[in-house]
Amino acid sequence: MTPSSTDFSPIRRREPSSASGYRAIVIGAALALLLIVVVAVALGPYQLSARDLFAFLVAKATGAASPLPASAETVILQIRLPRIFAATAVGAALAASGAAYQSLFRNPLVSPDILGVSAGAAFGAVVGIFLSLPVLAIEAASFAGGLAAVIIVYGIAATIRGRDAVLVLVLAGVVIGALFGAGVGLLKYLADPYNQLPAITFWLLGSLAAINPRDLTSLLPAVAIGLVPLALLRWRIDVMTLGDEEATALGLDTRMLRIVVIAAATLMTSAAVAASGIIGWVGLVVPHLARLTVGPAFTRLLPVSVLLGAGYLLAVDTVARTLGAVELPLGVLTAAFGTPVFLWLLAFSRRPAWS
Amino acid sequence: MSAPRLTIEDLSYGYPGHVVGHGISFTVGAGEVLCVLGRNGEGKSTLFKTILGLLRPRAGTLRVDGEPIAGWNPRRRALTFGYVPQNGGGTFPFTVAELVLMGRTAHRGPFAAPSAADREAADEAIATLGIGHLAAREWVRVSGGERQLALVARACADRVAVLAGGELLRIGAPAEVVTAETLAACYSVDVAVLPVADDRYRVCVPRSYLL
Numbered sequence: 384m385t386p387s388s389t390d391f392s393p394i395r396r397r398e399p400s401s402a403s404g405y406r407a408i409v410i411g412a413a414l415a416l417l418l419i420v421v422v423a424v425a426l427g428p429y430q431l432s433a434r435d436l437f438a439f440l441v442a443k444a445t446g447a448a449s450p451l452p453a454s455a456e457t458v459i460l461q462i463r464l465p466r467i468f469a470a471t472a473v474g475a476a477l478a479a480s481g482a483a484y485q486s487l488f489r490n491p492l493v494s495p496d497i498l499g500v501s502a503g504a505a506f507g508a509v510v511g512i513f514l515s516l517p518v519l520a521i522e523a524a525s526f527a528g529g530l531a532a533v534i535i536v537y538g539i540a541a542t543i544r545g546r547d548a549v550l551v552l553v554l555a556g557v558v559i560g561a562l563f564g565a566g567v568g569l570l571k572y573l574a575d576p577y578n579q580l581p582a583i584t585f586w587l588l589g590s591l592a593a594i595n596p597r598d599l600t601s602l603l604p605a606v607a608i609g610l611v612p613l614a615l616l617r618w619r620i621d622v623m624t625l626g627d628e629e630a631t632a633l634g635l636d637t638r639m640l641r642i643v644v645i646a647a648a649t650l651m652t653s654a655a656v657a658a659s660g661i662i663g664w665v666g667l668v669v670p671h672l673a674r675l676t677v678g679p680a681f682t683r684l685l686p687v688s689v690l691l692g693a694g695y696l697l698a699v700d701t702v703a704r705t706l707g708a709v710e711l712p713l714g715v716l717t718a719a720f721g722t723p724v725f726l727w728l729l730a731f732s733r734r735p736a737w738s
Numbered sequence: 739m740s741a742p743r744l745t746i747e748d749l750s751y752g753y754p755g756h757v758v759g760h761g762i763s764f765t766v767g768a769g770e771v772l773c774v775l776g777r778n779g780e781g782k783s784t785l786f787k788t789i790l791g792l793l794r795p796r797a798g799t800l801r802v803d804g805e806p807i808a809g810w811n812p813r814r815r816a817l818t819f820g821y822v823p824q825n826g827g828g829t830f831p832f833t834v835a836e837l838v839l840m841g842r843t844a845h846r847g848p849f850a851a852p853s854a855a856d857r858e859a860a861d862e863a864i865a866t867l868g869i870g871h872l873a874a875r876e877w878v879r880v881s882g883g884e885r886q887l888a889l890v891a892r893a894c895a896d897r898v899a900v901l902a903g904g905e906l907l908r909i910g911a912p913a914e915v916v917t918a919e920t921l922a923a924c925y926s927v928d929v930a931v932l933p934v935a936d937d938r939y940r941v942c943v944p945r946s947y948l949l
Contacts, residue, residue: 489828615849622840625828632790632823633896634816634844679830682851 405683408676412690416471419694423467423701429458461596469594469602469658470700471693474665476606476655478692480648481666482673482684483613486620487644488552491674494667495529495652497553499560501663503532504649504656506563506570509583513570522601526653528563533649535559589660589714591700598658605654610689612647617681620644624679662714664721665692671728742767744789744900749798751781751788757796758784764947766900774947783824789900791815802900816844819900820893827877827885834880834888835873838864841895856895863894 425431435451439459442449449456481494488498495501507528511521539555567587574580586593613620619640622630630637655662673687696713699720703711742765752758758781766772776782787793789800791810800807802818810818820841827837841863842856852860864873867887872880877888 486830489830491830618851619843619848621832621836622843624830624832625826625840628787628792629821629823629826629828631792631812632816632819632821633840634813636812674830678836679832680836 405677409686409690412687412694416690416694416697419697419701420467420471423470423697424459424463426701426705427458427463429455431455431459465596465599466591466594466700466704467697468599469591470697472599472602472606473591473655473659473662474669474692474694474696475689476609476651476692477662477665477696478669478673478688479610479613479685480651480655481692482670482681482688483620483644483648484666485670485674486624486679486681486684487641487648489624489626490552491671492667493553493556494664495648496560496661496663496666498556499532499536499563500529500649500652501656501661502560502563502567504529504653505587505661506566507531507653508586508657509567509570512579512583512586513574515579518598519601522605522654522657525657526650529649529653529656530646532559532563533645537645585712586660587714588712589662589717590703590710590712591659592704592710594658602654602658606651609647609651609654612643613681613685616640616644617685620681621679660714662696662717664717664725665696668721668725668728669695671725675728743803745799745801745804746789747799747801749785749788749800750796751785751793751798752796753784753793760797762798772947786821790819790821813844816896816898818898820896820898822886822889822893826889829878831876831878833873834869834875834877834884834891835860835864837877837888838873838891838895841892844896859897860891860895863891866894867891 421433421436424436425433435455438450439456441447442451477495480500484493484495484498484500485491504525505528507524507526508521510528511524516524536552536555536559539559540552543551543555567583571580571583574583619635622633622635623637623640623644625633627637630640652666669692670684670688673684673691677683677687696717699716700713703713703716744766746765747763749762750757750760751762762785764772774782774785784793788795791807791812795808807815807818832840839852839856839860842852842859845856846853864870867890869884869887869891872884872888877885880888
């Protein structure tokens with residue numbers, strides 16, 4: 384056991400007891416998010432300068448006539464802002480649900496992807512697209528698929544006893560995720576190749592290109608509803624990381640708590656998947672990074688995960704739509720950024736996010 | 739001896755299809771410390787899990803202050819029993835202070851943050867166990883004995899009537915030995931039941947029960 388003060392770690396975790404250190408991290412993350420929002424509003428085929436944005440904000444705040452051309456206002460209100468809201472909401476949802484799954488399953492390596500939730504939600508949504516259902520029904524199908532996946536995976540892990548529980552959990556998630564992936568493959572094979580198949584394929588790669596203001600009316604409430612129980616139960620979620628026996632001995636109804644937290648996290652993941660397709664790595668890397676900076680206590684982990692997740696996904700989405708002439712799939716980019724970050728954490732972090 | 743607080747009558751305990759021990763009867767009075775002696779694997783931990791309600795008794799009754807505890811919910815049990823598990827604490831790097839504070843979980847509502855009273859009780863437990871210097875350290879990075887002390891502090895922070903312990907007295911270094919006196923110093927811990935793997939420790943407590 385080496386004293387923590389002599390660690391040669393690339394990541395310095397502040398003393399957890401210092402409230403000012405935590406506050407500085409939260410303020411820094413919030414400012415970074417704000418900066419990325421401003422950049423995201425300005426960047427794109429229709430370039431807007433910082434002065435334009437300022438003039439727009441002043442006009443909106445004072446109610447005066449906007450000095451910008453009508454086309455610029457349309458770009459800001461109808462295209463850029465909905466997409467920015469969607470990106471931040473999806474990023475926050477994936478990071479928050481990842482943090483919740485990691486605490487609940489007592490393993491910092493689980494994520495919505497690894498537990499098969501994303502694959503289940505994707506299968507549900509593809510069924511919805513295949514049956515040409517309305518948007519809200521696609522979202523409901525996505526939630527049902529995600530919930531089914533996590534229940535099956537957790538059921539398998541609970542049934543197979545006497546082996547490394549975490550290993551069983553992760554393997555079950557991989558297997559069930561593959562099964563739902565096969566279901567998606569079947570539906571793609573059966574889908575109408577001119578209308579449905581391109582829609583399904585594009586959507587599966589993960590993209591916010593097709594977001595319109597109407598999509599936000601189901602995405603934002605779902606994310607908000609999912610965040611509320613996680614925020615309220617933040618102290619109990621910490622106790623759940625000790626395992627069932629200890630949590631019960633400390634007075635928790637672990638069954639009930641697990642159901643509520645899984646439902647909330649799955650709702651957020653499914654809403655995100657329904658809006659944007661499969662965007663991997665955010666739910667794994669962001670909470671991991673947040674835990675390295677502010678420690679495992681959920682009361683700090685949740686806000687920092689939400690801020691970092693929102694900022695990260697918005698930054699990646701802005702890169703996705705401005706880097707090339709053709710928009711890049713978001714899921715491809717998060718994987719391209721997430722893999723090296725995660726490997727770096729794995730190799731060089733002397734202060735493990737768990738032991 | 740005062741009236742018994744914890745009464746165990748003709749208890750059989752174990753897992754479904756596998757009875758670990760049977761015919762267990764003893765009482766523990768207020769302010770009393772009872773050592774449960776038994777070799778490794780003889781079922782000390784299983785007995786404690788049964789007292790805590792983590793396992794259903796196969797037969798017999800458990801009473802606290804004369805009241806059978808069979809139907810108690812986890813919260814009521816937590817407000818009565820403190821638990822020091824053998825390999826507890828989980829794997830996330832909470833600080834020792836955060837871990838001890840978790841001992842207060844049953845004292846507040848499901849959404850409530852720890853109150854000033856909760857923090858005070860946790861601080862007091864940390865001071866009683868003499869681990870103030872570890873409070874800001876990460877729980878996963880202190881020594882095995884220090885971890886066990888943190889778990890004892892967590893149970894003490896609960897200010898419970900009965901303390902069912904893990905392998906408390908097996909800890910090596912003299913400074914880390916949790917004695918009956920330390921436990922008695924914990925605020926309001928007026929009954930303690932400790933498991934000990936070795937007969938040697940019979941001397942440190944006034945009464946013992948051999949499994």
